[in-house]
Amino acid sequence: MQLQYGFEELGNQFYGFSLGTNSTTSPAGVGSSIPYEVGFIFNKTAPEINLRLASPDKHFYERFGVTRSVDPDGPQADWDSNNFLGLKWHIPGAKGLFINEVGYQTDAAPQQDMTWLRQGVMYNQSHFPDFHGGYADSNYAYYLVGDRQLLQTDSTQPFRGLYINAKADYAPPDRNVYAGDAGLTLYLLGPLDRSYDVVALGYTFDRLSRSFQHVQQANGITATDFSRNYALSYVYRVSRGIYLSNQLSYTVNPIPTPKQAPALTWMSTLSFSY
Incomplete structure (x- = not known):
């Protein structure tokens, strides 16, 4: 049994946004907008508590968490209503966010490959525009x-080796721009002689809300109903806790509205993880 509480981003405890280990960082991580669209705090802390129960062999587990939702009007509104450290208990319009995850996990070991399967449900009490x-x-x-x-x-x-990640997400399309997605990523932990580097090749398909599309079209604005992303990324471990991530991606329908031409994007990120 493990109990955690304090001010934290609950997304660090659930879903598994990093590939393979906690040492890998975005942009090589698993990409999905839906958990954040439904209420995960992004780049800010909030009061949270979560409880993890594991089977005697520690492979099967059940995890339940509660935190404050992000402001339903978006991250910028949440940022404006909070203080610099993100230590406010209450934000107007932001209510409780509950998440439950059930999974099976085995770590990499000699003659044993790493496996991690998990499924979760999120519920947000806040009122979202319909x-x-x-x-x-x-x-x-x-x-x-x-x-x-x-x-x-x-x-x-x-832990070094070739891995595959697959994921699927769903959110109701009457209140979320991104209503569903599916993705597949191949990644290599420890390429060449770099034990803590990561190289990844990923594909993600996003299904956008047709309700949102119809609202935009009624206002004379073009909108898309899907998006596809292809990404190649490399995470370079500069030193312990410091990672330089580089990603080249090609996206069909890069934004929901207005409709835009495909985008070729290069992104570099320096991350500190301790």
């Missing part, structure tokens, strides 16, 4: 994510 008019009483999402080690490349460091 594309049909007015406000919805709540918001929610489902996710299913799995990682599997396909090949070990170093018997002395069994």
Whole structure:
């Protein structure tokens, strides 16, 4: 049994946005807008508590968490209502966010490949704008994510090797712009002689809300109903806790509205993780 509480981003405890280990950082991580769209705090802390219960062999687990939702009007509104450190208990319009995750996990070891399967449900008590008019009483999402080690490349460091990640997410389309997604990523932990580097090749398909699309079109604005993203990324470990991430991505329909030409994007990120 593990109990955690304090001020934290609950997304660090659930879903598994990093690939393989906690040492890998975005942009090589698993990409989905839906958990944040439904209420995960992004780049700010909030009061939270979560409880993790594991089976005697520690492979099966159940985890439940509660935190404050992000402001339903978006991250910028949340930032404006909070203080610099993100230590406010209450933000106007932001109510409780509940998440439950059930999973199975085995770590990489000699003669044992890493496996991590998890599925979760999120429920947000906050009122979100409804594309049909007015406000919805709540918001929610489902996710299913799995990682599997396909090949070990170093018997002395069994975490090194080739992995595959697959994921799918859903949120109701009457109150969320991104209503569903599915993705597949191949990634290599410890390429060449770099034990803590990561190289990844990923594909994500996003299904956008048709309700949102119809609202935009009624206002004379073009809108898309899907998006596709192809990404190649490399995470370079500069030193312990410091990572330089570089990603080249090609996106069809890069923004929901107005409709835009495909985008080729390069992004570099320096991350500190301790």
